[in-house]
Amino acid sequence: QIVDGLRGLITGQTLKPGVKLPSIRGFAAMHGVSVFTVVEAYDRLVAQGWLVSKANAGFFVKRRGDEGAAGTPYAQPPQPKFDARWYLKQIFENRNLPMKPGCGWLPHDFLFGDALRRSMRHLSADGSSLEGYGLPYGHMALRMVIAEALAETQISVEVDQVLLTQGSSQGLDLVARQLIKPGDTVLVDSPGYPNLMFMLRFLGANLVGVPRTPTGYDLAALEALLALHKPKAFFTQPRLQSPTCSIASAAHLHRLLQLAETHGFTLVENDIYADMDPVARLTLASLDQLQRVVYIGSYSKTISPNLRVGYLLARGGLIEELAQLKMISGLTSSDIAERLAFGVVTDGRWRK
Template identity: 40%
Template sequence: MTAEAAVWPLLAIDRKGRGSLVDQIVGTISTMVNERQLGAGTKMPSVRQFAKCNGVSTYTVVEAYERLHQLGLLSSRRGSGFFVARGLPQAPSAPVANQPGLHSEIDALAPELYSGQAEALPVGAGWLPPEWYGENTILDAVRHAMKIPASRLRGYGHPLGFPALRQHLAATLSGELFAVEPDQILLTNGATHAFDLVLRTLTRPGDVVLVEDPGYSNLLSLVRHHGCIPVGIARSEAGLDMEELARQAALLHPKLMFVNTVLQNPLGTSLSHAQAHRLLALAEQFDFWLVEDDIYRELALPSEASLAAMDGLRRVIRVGSFSKTLSPVLRVGSLCASHSLVPELLRVKMVAGLTTSEINERAVFHATGTRGYRRMVERLTSQLEEARERTLEALDGVGLRPLARPRGGMFVSAGWSEAAPGRTGRAIADAALRAGILLAPGEFFTQRPQDTGRQGIWFRFNAAYAANPQLLDFLRDVLRTRR
């Protein structure tokens, strides 16, 4: 045992207690920090040293350190490890839950970011105004779908999903991206259902799962729900931090990684072809799956990189959705995978919830099969381009700078480079809710403490709503109080 490990106190871990080992470690270290038993700047033992000293797995220590980092109690220095953070916040002394709560007004209304029922201006939401989707096309498709033959009302539908839609999707993908057969496509209740099926099928509690940071907000909770350990890989305008990815993959042996290749949420950027090739090489070298979140593909340029096309679905699982080009209410997504993997994904789908809605899938089939669908998508792309430019200009006028210049899509992430003392994105979002504005603060998308991070306070803005005078007036007021 090293000298550093020898002076580290053994923690009173109750292996028969109700709290998980991670909860106990986080709670105990939180108490030690707040009671100044561990002073600011104290170097923590390495993951392996802590694990050996306390008789726990390295995976347990990784998750505990990550949570303490999220709480602002620990900071990390590249190549040096973890340290007790300076300027400590008041952290809870009791064990924390699996996912640290937001404990603010925005907690209660966070579901409204997905429901579409809130009265607040949906600046932080992930849907577009209904009139942008081509209401007539969608309503006609729904009416057509409701004419389902009576004989189809007796069963649950095809386990893989409505055959005609799978055939149409296979033909479209084969013509535009990569060769795929209908029986390699599994239809789901949206992209999040697809992510859930992948996690259920390929991971076990304790597995490390790599995610982008910042990245899709719901994914972190989903990964933790399955007992896996999410490890963030930095994503910026330049793409993924490939050196960090290589280090984490070598150290932690991840089971899989979720990546938004094109028009990433929340940055709106795309990976270059060179980065996509490097990512595939690392996945091959360290033997982990890549789950390509490809739901924004139709809004992107045809020349953008595709992991599924480069890999041929050997170790890439491609997730698609129609929520961004038709309507999120239809809840139709898709999984494309290798012939060998689809049967197991299908088994898990049936065990977890049987088949998906054939009526919804018929509606999507009729909508995407019309001559006007492609024109509708082109019109939508043009509207979004104009809206993004207006948003960038409007936000610049109230002092917010983009984290990255979007290459397309729905979102602009922007904020102030320096955090004002005592102010966080979460607090500003709470105030926005009281003012009738639904904001999505950076805390929703990152595992790193936002107010101490290098990017300051930032928000994800939906370009369709962000140039609204109500929002801009609110942000001006916030800017004045920061000075």
């Protein structure tokens, strides 16, 4: 109703090009609706070409070069294609929204901004070089901290099995490009992460969705799918899955590993929200010890998304291939970012 109402006011010239709309909170209070409803309505009007969002200024009726005389309605703009490209453009381009449901981003006051600033001051004052490249596998001290932390979660990993990446997105991309060839069938969570779907389709994969449930997976549906397909891999997020926030039970994880062994596919475990879970849980990696599992983690959700520091774990031979692919595609990751992350995770407040 909000979308139709505002569109009618715009086409009827009641709201003229360049006019500023009420703020999201102001509109919500004025009309007795939720902030989320207004966010969705404004975002749709931006996507449809009726409004434009200006950073730190608000939403405005879009100016057009071909508008008719007063009272002449605008032609309906072409409808956008709501796919992963649209999704990525919207969430990163429109900075005026107070919240972005579905993005998985935390409010700034949930992140470790103060610890990051302390780490920056320490790094700039310690006299060590800030020039040059990083190491192929990433900053050694941070890799050691990661290996030690994962040992506490029952994942036994050598430092040489830890590869630092530019966020979890690079980790997913490296694993996908290493494992998947055009025409391969790949299992994914349904619903799942749009950017991962786009990435896998770009590589020519045939995607098959595995339905999520409150306790993990629809195992009957998964077994039926495995009777029809021979997947190369299953990219999944067992814990705090996006967008459902469901958590797979231990029984489901055990069954998933059994099916992976029987049908010969790799499990790619995306565990980027692990640091937000107050409960110690089993993971696919802890049950399998990286025999058939590749494990992906990240600090982007907890320290800062701007830091772009993630990591992946894999068995010996595979981790070497992934490290080589990382170097071929982008050389080393940022040593400065990795040293900043090290400063944060070794800060006494991190564990708290």
